[in-house]
Amino acid sequence: MSPSSVKQERMGELSSYAYYEIPEYWLIDPIQKYLEQYELKEGQYLLYKMYTEDQQLTHLIFRVFPSQ
Template identity: 40%
Template sequence: MSPTDNLNEFKEEIIDGKVYYMSPSANPRHGRIIGNIYFIFKSYLKGKTCEVFTDTIDVFLNEEGTDKVIPDVSVLCDPDKFTDKGYNGVPSLIVEVISPTSIKRDRETKFHKYEAYGVGEYWIVDPLNKSIEQFVLYEGKYKLNGVYTQLDEAEKERLYEKQGFVKQFKTSIFSELTIDIDEIF
């Protein structure tokens, strides 16, 4: 068996025409976080036009196919852009849960790509630090809207109100949706 025989097990993303191979499966912590975020959005979006997907759908950011991503979680709001191959358009919100093999791609390559295509909101979730960086598109550039961290029980009482830490936040695209950090981690 050659090393390339295993490539069939990997999902592939294409950014600027360059192929990036993704790990075939996430570790349990990574998977739980993705599942928790999916559940929050799935519950909220019930009966609404937008849909939420995990890394089960290919998102084609352009018609040429030179930018195809498979976000950990994406909120897709244009029903006309679904095809048998995936979603041809720009998601309203994307969540990437970083891992040791994806940090640079999620923080730099995808960050700039999502910003350039106009993804309205982008979260970078760090499982080890139990934090979410929420970026919101403002005049074509991402602005850090907030960093939300799950604190342990001893720190919660000491830091939440006294130091300005919050345990809930809202998305920019759904003003009625409040997300509790503890439900994600």
């Protein structure tokens, strides 16, 4: 798949997820070994954090629910 096709497909996915108010979106690159974590804010996904393979992921959705 060409880079422009990948970008176009990603934009379509993000638009659909935002429409249904999916609170976060992860983009994983298994070759470069990183994860991009996006958070939905005011109808748009903003990059929250990038992780490399040796970092621990913080799941944004669990911030909404208080621990008991």
